[in-house]
Amino acid sequence: MTKQLDGRTVFITGSGGVLGSTYVRRMLEQGARVVSTDLPGARADALKAAHDGNENFRFYDMDVSDEAQVTEIFKRVMADGWNPNVVLNNAAITGEMLMGAGKSFPDFADTSVEDWNKTMHVNLTGAFMVARQMDRDIVGNYPCTLVNVASMYALNGAHHPIYDGMPFKNFSAYGVTKAGIHGLTVWLAGYWAKRQATVNTIAPGAVFNNHSEEFQKRVGELIMAGRMCEPDEIADAMLFLASPQAGYMTGQMVNVDGGFSAW
Ligand SMILES: NC(=O)c1ccc[n+]([C@@H]2O[C@H](COP(=O)([O-])OP(=O)(O)OC[C@H]3O[C@@H](n4cnc5c(N)ncnc54)[C@H](O)[C@@H]3O)[C@@H](O)[C@H]2O)c1
Structure with missing residues (x-):
């Protein structure tokens, strides 16, 4: 039986996280070859263990904020004949990661330029460098697609009161x-x-990622669907964007947010 991503090779950044690891699993199930990349560490180790022995899975340590690494990993992947036709700019630094576990979260007034710049460098400059490498190595040579990962908090402001008292x-x-x-x-x-x-x-x-009942209630009230989502519900849309069926779509933002952005 034909699968949704048969014949596709997908290159994913930040693939060890909650969503990234779900995309990897679902894409392998749908017939893709998956080039997984992430920072070295426990998440990467868990992902590698989960797909150990799968001939359609490869993992490379890659920091998206390191220009030389981005160039080098693309070169290695291409040299091995795993030329990606789908690239996912999924890696990101979140507030929790930036501060490190256990540290209290700064107010806006106390946010350092260092933390601001670090977030810009990973989330935006990193995505730019991956896209630029795609342009240098792939675009124009064969059909391909890039999916950039934003957030429900890209074009809508955060609803700050729901975070009161949250860690x-x-x-x-x-x-x-x-x-x-x-x-x-x-x-x-x-x-x-x-x-x-x-x-x-x-x-x-x-x-949803083990959030408290109270947080689920607060955020659920802002969402038409009335609840947080499961990673697989985001993966459903990601698989479509990575598939040939999305071939006539370009320049679009696809909101998968239970109606949050549509009130
Ligand atoms: N989880 C959500 O509710 C949610 C909502 C909206 C958007 N997103 C976005 O979806 C994407 C995935 O989020 P997630 O929930 O899986 O987050 P996550 O924190 O579980 O995973 C993020 C991954 O990015 C990696 N990463 C961080 N810095 C990196 C760097 N310099 N180089 C390479 N990799 C790096 C981390 O190691 C991690 O594996 C992110 O872009 C995030 O902003 C997530």
Whole structure:
């Protein structure tokens, strides 16, 4: 039986996270070869263990904020004949990651330029460098597509009161980078159009990841569907964007947020 991603090779950044690891599993199930990349560490190790022995899975350590690594990993992948026709700019620094587990979260007034710049460098400059490498190595040589990952907090502001008393908050630089990444999408859509390359943005909603009952209730009230989503519900849309069925789409933002952005 034909599968949705038969014949596709997908290159994913930040693939060890909650959503990234779901995309990897689902894409392998749908017949893709998957080039997984992430920072070295426990998430990467868990992903590698989960797909150990799968001949359609490869993993490379790659920091998206390191220009030399991005160039080097693309070169290695291409040299091995795993030329990607789908690239997912999925890696991101979130407020929780930036501060490190256990540290209290700063107010906007106390946000450092260092933390702001680090978020810009990973979430936005990293995505730019991956897209640029795709342009250098792939675009124009064969049909391909890029999916940039934004957020429900890209074009909509965070609803700050739901974070009162929570151990995490929505971080200013995060939302700014997520708005910016859609700027990269629309810029590239026209730039690549004549070279058989498409680019779209997916904007995931609030993904459940062991959040407290109280947080689920607060955020659920802002969502038409009335609840947070499961990672597989975002993956359903991601698989479509990575598939040939999305071939006529370019420059679009796909909101998968239970109606959050439509009130
Ligand atoms: N989970 C959500 O509710 C949600 C909602 C909207 C958007 N998103 C977006 O979806 C994407 C995936 O999110 P997630 O929930 O899986 O987050 P996550 O924190 O579980 O995973 C993010 C991954 O990015 C990796 N990463 C961080 N810095 C990196 C770097 N410099 N180089 C390479 N990899 C790096 C991390 O190691 C991690 O594996 C992100 O872009 C995120 O902003 C998530």
